[in-house]
Amino acid sequence: MKKTIVALAVMGIGLGAAHAQQVVKLGNAAPLTGTISHLGKDLENGTRMAVETVNAQGGADIGGKKVKFELIGEDDQADPRTGTTVAQRLVDAGVKGVVGHLNSGTSIPASRIYDQGGIPQVSPASTNPKLTQQNFKGVFRTIANDVQQGGALGDFAVKTLGAARVAIVDDRTAYGQGLADETDKAVKAAGAQVVAREFTTDKATDFNAILTKIRAANPDVIFFGGMDAQAGPMLRQIKQLGINAKFMTGDGGCSPEMIKLAGDAINSTTYCSMAGLPIEKMPGGAKFREDYKKRFNGEVQIYAPYAYDAAMAIIKAMEKAGSVEPAKYLPELKASNFDGVTGNVSFDERGDLKEGAVTVYQFKDGNWVAL
């Protein structure tokens, strides 16, 4: 019996080699239209770089064959419903693994579809803790989650900045709300007071009404859980309303875009946090930034290096398992342990990044500087 299997396996390899080249589809899902499409494109570019790098080397070595990858990029519009639709489309297209989605609000509903289709999903951007708490076997992320990030933010606000009164705003998305809730908990745990808890949407540009209300509560620090597209204008309006509080936001607002959008309202009292290390401190950061500039003619926004590592985790697991079949390479993906662009990539039993470091940045001399 054993012999037959060996014989079949040998035949299989022989047949594979006889074929010209195998092309395997990898999926990528991120918002490519809408208010945060710049971040979605950044994410997709990261995955694309990974695929192109592997293909440029003649493909990955999987079970003795050279395998090339084809990227199928879908636009989830940052919308939960569209997210599930494109997830189904990727599963139907026969992708062997998915990098995405960006927003926690799309990643969480989509993860069910990937689970049913038996396709592993590695999100380079979704930080809501719920994503990996659903007990799906094939869900991973290459970025620290919000328990880690919110904890660090709350701690920083109270212990380092010495805030006693904190106002918290979120954009009511799974990401913004999740991060704001974790920050809220950490602020209270550190012994400070949350004096205002306000809400907006991920499509708003006018925050004057809620900020006026916050001003009346006289906070030392205003924290916003949301993306740069809202954080930038919000910071401008904070200054226009004469509020002197310090401003903090999470990874969604920790981009070059944020600096641009906040204009002259941004100064050294502005802080943001980022899961992982700053790109200049990432082991492969400098080279990645340069390659990215060469290929896409622009700056890395936030998620490209994480997406690159997510795609690499899938490809490396396939190489180790000697198979592109999800059921076969999933155990290897779980056991991932390699040094990627963003640092060491290895997952805990839930699929969260083991060494989910969080860095707090301060705005200084026209740039984010890691503290």
Add this chain to the structure above:
Amino acid sequence: METLIQQLINGLVIGSVYALIALGYTMVYGILGLINFAHGDVLMVGALTALQTMMFLMGVAPGMSPVYMLTIALMVAIPVCITLGFLMERLAYRRLRNAPRLAPLITAIGMSFLLQTVAMILWGRNYHTFPQLISTTPMQPIEGVFITPVQVIIIAASAAIMIGLSLLVTRTRIGRAMRATAENHRVASLMGVDTNAVIAFTFVVGAALAAVAGVMYASNYGIAHYGMGFMPGLKAFTAAVLGGIGNLGGAMLGGIMLGLVESFGAGYIEHLTFGFLNSSYQDIFAFIILGLVLIFKPTGLLGERVSDRA
């Protein structure tokens, strides 16, 4: 107290912008019975064209005074939007003038998508920083109440434009032609009114207003983006319905009212509901009021004076 006054100012500023956009909706509706859903996107084109012009001017004449620069940007943005408004009417809506009402409505939604996609291709997906040429340094007219020069200009310019438009409609020859066309365009054309020209003129005026509103909106928030017209467009449409769509005074009233309700709603919802609802329900007031108005007065607040619409 200063919180209350501040919320009043917040509401007036955003309400003035809504009112200005709502005028564009309501004029077209008054004459054609068409809801031009692409109106918000004309606003976006206006803002982005102005941005492009400013970038160009900063490149060739860096020392130019901000006032000139803004004026030139407006002088470019307005004609571009006028052309766009004219072409939309001529190419898309005129052919459907006698079609069932659903056809032009869906065409308008299609135009909106088209404009957004073209703008996305032309200007990219990124947010753009809109140069704030008018100062946004807050002034303090009353202790604890802040208002920026841009906001003062927005309120003043909106008021001036609204008065100008009312005069245009009620006092001029073309205004009379507009009112006649609104009442019955077949009869108007029998009386010698060139209704096609009047309708085209209406679109052109609406588009020019949208261009101005776009530049004001972008100057106030300091950003521009291909999708920026969607939300204000939707809000202004709500304002136009609230005030009585087809009625100029109604659009102004509706716009200002919506702005105020939104701002007070977000500011006081927690007190008013004893902490039961928070600011994530801030739009609830606007839509409760809209619902009530439409139940008790389906034509909107000022909607009954049909002869006045234009």
